[in-house]
Amino acid sequence: MDFLKYFDNIISFFKLPIWKYLTYGIVFVLAVVWLSTVYWTYRDARLRNTSAIFWTLVVLVLNYLGLIIYLIVRPPEFIEDVVERDLEIRRMEMLLAASIHRCPTCGREVKDDFVICPNCRKKLKKQCIQCEKPLNLDWKVCPYCRTEQ
Ligand SMILES: [Zn+2]
Ligand SMILES: [Zn+2]
Structure with missing residues (x-):
């Protein structure tokens, strides 16, 4: 029950x-x-x-x-993330390209301190009359030794 x-x-x-x-x-x-x-x-x-x-x-x-x-x-x-990574790669490539100097006449790769292009003999830099460091063609004074050009 x-x-x-x-x-x-x-x-x-x-x-x-x-x-x-x-x-x-x-x-x-x-x-x-x-x-x-x-x-x-x-x-x-x-x-x-x-x-x-x-x-x-x-x-x-x-x-x-x-x-x-x-x-x-x-x-x-x-x-x-994919887009961002692609942008980063492109930015790095541009930085790399900007750090490579090219001869304005023949386009060959030249180093920053080259005075003339080894390929076409184009004058790229002038040398300081005092210390002979490579200077840009339009520089009025040598930034290394302060000599007026
Ligand atoms: Zn050249
Ligand atoms: Zn100098």
Whole structure:
């Protein structure tokens, strides 16, 4: 008798409306998590410049399985990082190009302290009359020994 009453209590416990609401709550939370996952995939795919619509659909249909597949095959870096790195490389190349001196006549690479071009004999610098350091052609005074040219 006692046992039956106990069993009855359990049954009525599970018939409480709270279970229904709890189920709704769980379904709601799962739906929110699922939708955020879909949105996150869309945004992440956009940032990585990969086909966002395709991956959003994959996650929408396959859910977490789709998300796992996406996490495995997605490009490893953000598009901004790629652009930034390309800009940095271009900046370095420009700096490098600026540090290379070329003969204005024949275009051959010359060193900064060359007085004439070894290829076409174009006069690139003049020598200081006092210390013989290479000076730019338009310099009026030697910056090394202060001698007027
Ligand atoms: Zn030259
Ligand atoms: Zn000098």
